[in-house]
Amino acid sequence: MKFNTKTIHGGQKHDPAYGSVMPPIYQTSTYAQSTPGGHKGYEYSRTHNPTRNALENAFASIENGNYGLAFASGLAAIDAVLKLLKPGDEVVSTNDLYGGTYRLFTRIYEDFGINFHFIGMKNAERIEEYINKKTKLIWVETPTNPMMNVIDIKAASTIAKKHNVLLAVDNTFATPYLQRPLDLGADIVMHSATKYLGGHSDLVMGALIVKNKALADKLYFIQNASGAICGPQDAFLALRGIKTLHIRMQRHCENGRAVAEYLNNHSKIENVYWSGFENHPNHHIAKSQMDDFGGMVSFTTKGNNYEEAIKILENLKIFTLAESLGGVESLAGHPASMTHASIPKEEREKIGVVDSLIRLSVGIEDEEDLIADLKQAIE
Structure with a gap:
């Protein structure tokens, strides 16, 4: 399925109840059970919601990933990635990045013992100079916000794999219409879906997309345990946005x-x-x-x-x-x-x-x- 078709049909199926072409807005917090633990796949909407699941499938499809996760904001999605780390771990990040990301890194996670190196990555080989045994994550924006610097994702991926380090790429500016970081070797793609994916300035949302199941399971656990999920109304709006x-x-x-x-x-x-x-x-x-x-x-x-x-x-x-x-x-x-x-x-x-x-x-x-x-x- 080619990209233009994926935006409309990727990861989607007609609603089984009445054949609705667009996924309905399941505006519910909980779901009826026939017996304790006996349900139709949904127990509580922080954990799963049919509208959000449809959106997460769409996220995965357009980024050529296997698993998608929707969050209450782009920063909530980044926060989930950082929760994969522990005190003493180090992150190598581009020095030209969204101010909110920089604030989250320096004002929140540095206090929890995560150490960050902010470097220019126009020459991706510089990344390797800052990697040591404590490095667990490389954080890339490309094009960067707001200087439009371009970072070589394949080169960054080669370095990440050499050192067994995760590579996360903020793909908000390019969108998967222009650039697909998972195909270039990234482990995690992040979006502020508030922006191009939603496309109409009417929602706030974040997204993560991955291929690896073990990594996806960790992120799903963090998403559910921390609770920074998007609501079904916003999920519906984002689905509509992706179609165009x-x-x-x-x-x-x-x-x-x-x-x-x-x-x-x-x-x-x-x-x-x-x-x-x-x-x-x-x-x-x-x-x-x-x-x-x-x-x-x-x-x-x-x-x-x-x-x-x-x-x-x-x-x-x-x-x-x-x-x-x-x-x-x-x-x-x-x-x-x-x-x-x-x-x-x-x-x-x-x-x-x-x-x-x-x-x-x-x-x-x-x-x-x-x-x-x-x-x-x-x-």
Whole structure:
């Protein structure tokens, strides 16, 4: 089954009660039993829910995995991965990553004795320099948030397997439409399903997908024991979103390219970060492990002028100034004060998240309207 078909049919079956084409919303906390322990596969909705199970099957299908898990948020999904570790374990993570992930790592799990190494991974061979007997996990985002750096997943996988270390890849920006990390050797794929998978800015959700049953069993236990599950209504919305992922991503990519090229040729713009440019660091890797380059674009104003960046953000009419990304509508954000505010300024600026940086989530509107909006806001 090819990807476009998987988004609609992958892992799905008609509801056995009445043949419903879409999985019903099973808005229930518990299930009737004929005798103690005698039930139809469902006891309590923290453990299993038919709507959530349908979504988890869809997650697994589109990422070419065997097991999918749905969580209450992307951070809840990351939290479950870190609960595989114990005090004294070490994690090698990219240094350019979502601010909430950095906050979870440093403000929560460092206090529990987990040690983190944040490094630039544009040269994936650097990862090996930080691996020792205590290393249990490599954490990768690619493309990264918000600098759009590209990390070689195959190279990271080779290192992980050599040292018997888990490799987890945050695939939120690319989505499985563009990139499938499990096929490239990753052990765990994570998504903030709030973003492109849901696609309509109407839910908050996280996802994990794996191939290995023993690893899946550990994560299912953590999911049930910790309880950070999504509700059936959100599961239904995410299922609906996945069914149009392929056609939405096609337009996100088309519009992203048009916006990136417009900004790259504008005299008032200093730097444009988009992995589709041939001079973008690791463009050749992006070209080999991705099917296109996505709808996320970051840029800085000429001279890295903070006031000019704020003025642009305040004057946008079609792009909405808001956190998050991946919805059908175009969004603009200021990472230094919004999504990455939890990262200390000195650390932010080391990786390029300067005060003039603007991050765009390019939606699926008409590209001429989007470019006209940027033009009036910039000029």
